Amino acid sequence: MIEILLTALWLMLPAYIPNSTAAVFGGGRPLDGGKTLKDGRRILGDGKTFRGLIAGTVCGMLLGLLQMYYMSRQTTIFGIELPSFGAMPGALLVIFALAFGALLGDLSMSFFKRRLGLKRGAPLPGVDQLDFVLGAWVLTYIVAPSWFTANFTFYVALAVILVTPLLHVSTNIVGYFIGVKKEPW
């Protein structure tokens, strides 16, 4: 149980960080350039910016590199064997895909939220908590299919799906109180 949970968290760390760092460092020019579609609504909205995308990817990858550094010295944590991102240079691609994919997942959901007429920041329960997991998984599967299937086994993936919403909700509440998020979701 604990081992599966720890494996899930360790593998997902580079995907967990991007959204919160995007909230901290984001802002400025929106990715959609302020454009609207025929439905009169923004393509993505002001909540998806270049700065957020870049800062989120960089921070997610930095954490992944720190994890790789840790694993180069020690292969366990709390006595539990850690999963690896693979050998270089493939590992770099994996952590990039986890970080960038998480942000892609989040911004593609913003696209659908705008089409549904939901304003920036409007909550979409379930989707808000898991869109970035799906994005991270899809991109990682595309760039490293065998690494993905070897590491995200059924139970590890299940642990991610069960634990992520809890983590997401709690970090967003923290983000709300420290003032980097406008809404607590």
Ligand code: CTP
């Ligand atoms: N952010 C950003 N760029 C991104 C993702 C997020 O700048 N690619 C920043 C924005 O300041 C955003 C905040 O992080 O407001 C929180 O992200 P999120 O909750 O995903 O955005 P929302 O403002 O809720 O917008 P949406 O309704 O589109 O999800």
Ligand code: MG
């Ligand atoms: Mg939101």
